[in-house]
Amino acid sequence: MTERTLVEAITLALARTMDENEKVLVVGEDVGIDGGVFRATAGLINRFGKDRVRDTPVSETVIAGISVGLAAQGFRPVGEVQFMGFIYPVIDQLLNHASRLRTRTRGRITCPMVIRAPYGGGIHAPEHHSESMEALFTHIPGLRVVIPSSPARAYGLLLAAIRDPDPVVFLEPKRIYRSIKEEVEDTGNAIALDKCQLLRAGRDITLVSWGAMIVETLQAAETLSTEGIEAEVIDVATLKPLDAATILNSVEKTGRCAVIHEAPYTSGFGAEIAARLAEYGLTNLLAPVRRVTGYDVTMPLPKLEHYYMPTAARVVAAARESMEFS
Amino acid sequence: MTERTLVEAITLALARTMDENEKVLVVGEDVGIDGGVFRATAGLINRFGKDRVRDTPVSETVIAGISVGLAAQGFRPVGEVQFMGFIYPVIDQLLNHASRLRTRTRGRITCPMVIRAPYGGGIHAPEHHSESMEALFTHIPGLRVVIPSSPARAYGLLLAAIRDPDPVVFLEPKRIYRSIKEEVEDTGNAIALDKCQLLRAGRDITLVSWGAMIVETLQAAETLSTEGIEAEVIDVATLKPLDAATILNSVEKTGRCAVIHEAPYTSGFGAEIAARLAEYGLTNLLAPVRRVTGYDVTMPLPKLEHYYMPTAARVVAAARESMEFS
Amino acid sequence: MPPQNDPSNVAAAFSIPFTRYLAVDGSVEEELPDFAHDPAALIPLYRAMVLTRIFDEKAIALQRTGRLGTFPSSLGQEAVGVGAASAMLPEDVLLPSFREQSAQFWRGVTMKEVFLYWGGDERGSNFEGPREDFPVSIPVASHFPHAAGVALAFKLRDEKRAAVCIGGDGATSKGDFYEGLNIAAVWSVPAVFLINDNQWAISVPRQKQTAAQTLAQKAIAAGMPGEQVDGNDVIAVRDAVARALKRARSGNGPTLIEALTYRLTDHTTADDAHRYRSDEEVSQRWKEEPVSRLRNYLVSQDAWNKKDEEQLLSVCKEEVEKSADEYLATEPEPVSEIFDYLFKELPDDLRAQREFAIARIGGNEHD
């Protein structure tokens, strides 16, 4: 029985897949001897050598672009981007190449690669380090988007992402890199890449979230429980493809739903979930869907950051409002 | 009285603003003597000179990045990106700089710039030329996203975009660049950047769309009318900031809504509109919101492109289903 | 010129060599490299250039009559692709831009496939021949980092193979061009980067792309060798690429080659070059074009005559027509194909969309 942090679980999954498949490579800035700015790749270079754990120059386009070339040749590159603020050049490679190589060659060339990046705020990081732009990736056809919310899920989902035959964007909620410990055994068991995770059963309202906001969401569920409101908590985990059925089924039961995310409100992935409910769950809805999200503002620097971050209190308030609606 | 195409209206608005404000510059690939690959900047270099109509190298990052520098110095650059498939490197500059310069300097440096790009499919263009990725831009705080759907609206909205003191992404539905003509006088009258346009009044269902899909949406409305279904048609026009009130008010009246867009389904901007309805219009909804959109697939090459494009028939079918719902 | 300074303190110095064997009129300027000693050995190169030219003509004709999409002719630049591809081994990998059909044909991509691609059919990139070659890259320069990745794969597997990446003069202005070169050099991977410097990027002339005197010198930024060749001399192109491939295979890292040539026609069928350049300029450049240059040389060596030429033209035309017919006879794919290659296994949400798409068209192509 070993308790691990989320970032340790990432390292474990990387080591596991590198061990089981010599085609797995790690590329990124400072992933080698430094072990990554968050230590996610710590120790890998000693264990697997510098051919397979490769420090790149400061070139995010290259991290993605070289991975496309490697993947086309049968390797399974896992690229690390240091912070979400530096991932945008990667969109070009993901959208124009990685996500479509299989379809544009009708299966001749494939692109099994993973881009990992920490995301989100709340750790008082410098400018451009705290954004939550996961929604951008969910609009790109041919891409999987995965976000773990606990050490065990990080381990299982990353195994699945690396073993997957197609490109995956794997976003890591850095606020909880070290704040939660959980038992994680190196079982090699992957978690399916197209299933939401039910974290708490409840009958009154469905709270849907992912990443670090799962913490506030579960806290809110506890608070609500003391008031007699039993929330069902769903961790989306695999945003794309979205397992809408699990969410719809839950709301069929509860009749109420709030979606919680850190990203800005407009066109955040909460919109997609609320939209699915408007489309496929309307008759089950007893109250308006609520979105508890960041504001449509530039992520503030640390001094005002706390104003931006959704809180458990906001989730509780939204849930109460939903319960009171009639 | 002059009838003009949409692309001619763009040229007219560019010329108008260049004439009225010497700070307005045009930068982009082939915008000079060639007049742009779609002729949107035709004639401008002769009229305003090569200092103000500048051919760039093949460097989209530069088109956006140099515009940031120019805008910070009080110019009003209008950058052209040739096709949506080449706009992704621009996201980095828009998200990390243009959209936040004002807020990160607390108003000291501002960024009045426009990035124009044609988008959308249906003209049998080569690979990477036909995508509809407008939703990506709507998630970026501090950015305005504008899409015209007719020559007159293109003229008025582009005037407003260029005169706006903040950055605007202006996406042009190239399928209707030349297919519709409309009277457009060079009045200098701008159209507000935060108002949906009501294109057709109706009592039974609200059809919400933008860009080239407005054509199919209006066609569908005509067909529905022959069946006694009177659709209200709203052109979102300014996706960000979204004028949700106009849509919510319409649905308050009609009780039914379909959103139509060419972009892929998941996390398309239709999600945001459906989500607003689930949040703020739920009690008015008599039927599930419908999204008539592209599929979550890579934009097909021309031979299969027609399978991808939403059609008037699909809009009609969705509206009928909505009407029949009870 | 660098700013004035004490010239004795030189941190680094560089030069960019230039290679041409055949003068504009086809006469020999420098001693020919080994592979070109026997003129007969050059006939396949000649044939490949002629075939491409005839293919391009046909493609334009098909486009003009609505049977092909926008098409980029390689008129005048056939020596670049043929020179490069003929220096490669089958097991090498080509990563072409959109104007290198001449290289693709040599590599075994069929004319039917290239027609399919520009006709808007993804099957055109599912090459039966060179299975590992990349499809053409439309987003300018975005494939340069891929080439570094492919080459790295070879290096990691200790294979004596190389990646050959071709882009235009416009491509050298993009950040990914530069990033691709930089990583290839610092990781010393077996890649050859070849610039088809046809003097134009749509309407923007070479001089407006960059202030650099040569494009080859962009190699210096990455710390790799750069050289310039006459890109209308297929012998020079093949020679330079062959030398670069040898370096690559011997573990000495990548090379950048700039092939000076000229785009003799419109950018694509969607372009009208008359808008931005003069007929005089173009006719001057016709004097330097690669097909007649090599033909003149072959004729001067008694290795080619009028009859050979006539026969070649008729054979090539026949082949091109046959391929065009095959292309035109190709049944379109069913709608399901827009879903079925997106992922190895179709996720559930796409399955529903796929079913809807099929149901909606029923038996018809269009609903």
Add this chain to the structure above:
Amino acid sequence: MPPQNDPSNVAAAFSIPFTRYLAVDGSVEEELPDFAHDPAALIPLYRAMVLTRIFDEKAIALQRTGRLGTFPSSLGQEAVGVGAASAMLPEDVLLPSFREQSAQFWRGVTMKEVFLYWGGDERGSNFEGPREDFPVSIPVASHFPHAAGVALAFKLRDEKRAAVCIGGDGATSKGDFYEGLNIAAVWSVPAVFLINDNQWAISVPRQKQTAAQTLAQKAIAAGMPGEQVDGNDVIAVRDAVARALKRARSGNGPTLIEALTYRLTDHTTADDAHRYRSDEEVSQRWKEEPVSRLRNYLVSQDAWNKKDEEQLLSVCKEEVEKSADEYLATEPEPVSEIFDYLFKELPDDLRAQREFAIARIGGNEHD
């Protein structure tokens, strides 16, 4: 070395000059440039470097005690920013990366502002002094195209001003670095690009960024002059930047300067350099650092003595402490400020969010 070829055919040749005036021990190696003839004229440079060093120490101390965010010290690299800024005119515009506080101070950005910025307060980028200077650029190299844009503005307005852009050795690997240089050169705008080559990009040593021998030679790719200077010799940095600024102002276009220096401490307070480099390497480099080098020179010229030094240290410490106190005493902004500078006029949908945000916290900071 380029591949073997006939050396007589050289398409282009280049060299990269290197400049140093003060040897490592502070002795004069080359005749000093005009501005440095009077040693007393160098005292402001010395003072600025010392001030920065004391500021950096204080910033680290504040970070360690939880009163400042992650902070990038410029220890050992003070000559780069001071040399550059001291060559600029007030009306020029500085576009710095995140490690150039020494340049910012010279330009009139206050220490309080720099504390505010790294303390996580946007007001730190609302400089009271140089109103047109850019805020620091965190995304590496993303500000290089901005510099070209600012410089183009000067050129279009026919102003004799220049943009000075500073980035690290890591920045030279990014596409936007290269694209920014290329456009600046082809449009011949008055910009100076300065690389603080401190040998490390976090844990990645200079040799793993690029195979290029020098970073200055990356200028060749853009067709602009490039030169290398000893970045621990503030005289050399100022001299090179001054010459480049003169070129820029005379309409001769941009220049790239590589200043060779060394990052003597961790990348930032979030880094531990012991993980990836040896103490020996670092102690070697301490011998070359810029502050004692200039001090040795000044002392050798009788322009500086122990008393001057003590006085300077105490004055600087006082100033730094005073600024730190001002910073720490700054009232945080209200929540409304996260909305109020996003657009010139707040759109309706944001107005609602703003009201909600204010209402939700009521009288409290946190809800």
